[in-house]
Amino acid sequence: MAITQLIYVSDLVKGQEGEIGAILESAVRHNQQDDITGMLLYREGNFLQVLEGERAQVEATYQRISQDRRHHNLMMLTEEEVPHRHFANWSMGYRQLAAEDVRKFPNYAPYFQFGFQSTKLAGEPGIALDMLEMFSKGML
Numbered sequence: 001m002a003i004t005q006l007i008y009v010s011d012l013v014k015g016q017e018g019e020i021g022a023i024l025e026s027a028v029r030h031n032q033q034d035d036i037t038g039m040l041l042y043r044e045g046n047f048l049q050v051l052e053g054e055r056a057q058v059e060a061t062y063q064r065i066s067q068d069r070r071h072h073n074l075m076m077l078t079e080e081e082v083p084h085r086h087f088a089n090w091s092m093g094y095r096q097l098a099a100e101d102v103r104k105f106p107n108y109a110p111y112f113q114f115g116f117q118s119t120k121l122a123g124e125p126g127i128a129l130d131m132l133e134m135f136s137k138g139m140l
């Protein structure tokens, strides 16, 4: 079965920083039921997330996420069919990027140093997947 992979960026609503734990708990709980896998990165008030699974489930999940008032300014970067899951081990992996990551990955720093740069990432959507994969490595 082909897998649909959807990547988007969004902005956390100011004052909602304390909600990230609840967001993750909810994401993992729903995704386990819906056979969705993926990764969520956070940096300086921005999210970058990939969802993958059966198309109808991915689209229903994105629809629910897009109505969540804890974040806004969602911008979908890609939605495409891929032959296999890239984040099969994660109902929803999570990592908050730090200044140390900026130093360690200078090639990617312009895309996340001051939060995820949606316009830059929209112009080069392959970079978003590269970053999600790179930062998921070593987390197991």
Ligand code: FAD
Pocket: 010, 022, 023, 025, 026, 027, 028, 030, 031, 038, 040, 047, 049, 051, 061, 064, 065, 066, 067, 068, 069, 070, 071, 092
């Ligand atoms: P619960 O998870 O049981 O909600 C618990 C509490 O969270 C509620 O009482 C309320 O205080 C708060 N809450 C829930 N929904 C909202 C809302 N829409 N607006 C404001 N407060 C709310 N869901 C997934 O299923 N998979 C994902 O991968 C996923 N990723 C997310 C990534 C981000 C960046 C964000 C912001 C949300 C994500 N969510 C994800 C959560 C999703 O948006 C819905 O909130 C969730 O699916 C609703 O679950 P629930 O109805 O069981 O509520």
